[in-house]
Amino acid sequence: MNNFTKVSVAQDARTELHDKLSLTGAEISVNNLPAGAGVPFVHSHKKNEEIYIILSGKGKAVIDDETVELNAGDFMRIAPSAKDSSLQGTILQSVLYVFRLRKTLLKDTQQMML
Amino acid sequence: MNNFTKVSVAQDARTELHDKLSLTGAEISVNNLPAGAGVPFVHSHKKNEEIYIILSGKGKAVIDDETVELNAGDFMRIAPSAKDSSLQGTILQSVLYVFRLRKTLLKDTQQMML
Numbered sequence: 001m002n003n004f005t006k007v008s009v010a011q012d013a014r015t016e017l018h019d020k021l022s023l024t025g026a027e028i029s030v031n032n033l034p035a036g037a038g039v040p041f042v043h044s045h046k047k048n049e050e051i052y053i054i055l056s057g058k059g060k061a062v063i064d065d066e067t068v069e070l071n072a073g074d075f076m077r078i079a080p081s082a083k084d085s086s087l088q089g090t091i092l093q094s095v096l097y098v099f100r101l102r103k104t105l106l107k108d109t110q111q112m113m114l
Numbered sequence: 115m116n117n118f119t120k121v122s123v124a125q126d127a128r129t130e131l132h133d134k135l136s137l138t139g140a141e142i143s144v145n146n147l148p149a150g151a152g153v154p155f156v157h158s159h160k161k162n163e164e165i166y167i168i169l170s171g172k173g174k175a176v177i178d179d180e181t182v183e184l185n186a187g188d189f190m191r192i193a194p195s196a197k198d199s200s201l202q203g204t205i206l207q208s209v210l211y212v213f214r215l216r217k218t219l220l221k222d223t224q225q226m227m228l
Contacts, residue, residue, distance in 0.1 A: 003196030004177050008187050021191040025163050026140065028189070049139050055169065063118050073122050075142070077135040082117030 033059065039087045050078040060088045147173065153201045164192040174202045 007020045009030045017028040033039065052061070054074040061068045064082050121134045123144045131142040147153070166175070168188040175182045178196050 002178075002180070003193040004182065004190055006182060006184075006188055006190040008185070009189055010187075017189055021165070021189060023163065023165070023191060026165065028165070030189075049137070051135070051137070051140065051142070064116075066116070068118065068120060070120075071122070073124075074120055075123055075131055075135060075144075076118055076120040077137060079117040 033057075033087065037088075049080055052076040052078070062088075147171075147201065151202075163194055166190040166192070176202075 005021050007017065009015050009017075011032055012030075013032055015030045017023060017030070021028075031039075052070070052075070054070050054072050054076075056072045058069070058071045060070055061076070063078060068076070070076070070087075119135050121131065123129050123131075125146055126144075127146055129144045131137060131144070135142075145153075166184070166189070168184050168186050168190075170186045172183070172185045174184055175190070177192060182190070184190070184201075
């Protein structure tokens with residue numbers, strides 16, 4: 001059995017890597033938002049921190065009612081107590097979410113839809 | 115105090131984000147290897163998993179004496195017990211390391227130089 005796992009990620013709308021890479025310390029997904037699209041998903045994590053990596057394009061996020069401009073090359077951490085909502089992609093082509101698993105994912109997530 | 119932190123990462127040889135983003139669940143660094151360069155750093159982690167994200171370019175890694183080809187769009191997990199050594203960049207422009215912190219980084223890392 002190899003001590004490593006490798007996958008190549010295509011340009012799909014969303015690719016989740018937890019099972020594909022047998023991750024134990026993080027959840028990772030690669031996301032592509034077409035121009036004008038948004039993710040109106042208001043949620044917060046009690047213990048997990050989220051890290052967004054903007055691979056290409058630009059867009060904005062609304063976090064605790066504050067609008068944050070996002071551009072390629074940006075790395076953003078969101079604290080566990082924050083509510084981060086509605087990624088808005090102008091040409092936001094790739095966003096990576098990384099967050100830590102301390103307990104189960106579902107138990108650690110508080111969410112409400114807009 | 116904001117519940118988020120954002121930085122823009124330039125094309126430096128290596129950018130470490132732990133302090134810049136006040137990370138608690140991961141170590142992240144963004145790395146650029148010029149053509150032909152290598153990182154002959156043989157090490158292993160007892161508890162942390164490492165995740166490499168190839169942002170652009172191509173190269174190879176040697177893990178437990180096995181050579182793995184790396185291309186843009188690849189995501190690779192290395193298990194805690196593996197020794198991963200010597201990233202070799204042909205045109206490997208950006209590699210991201212993510213690994214989990216359970217204890218302190220130094221205590222968790224076993225390393226030897228080639």
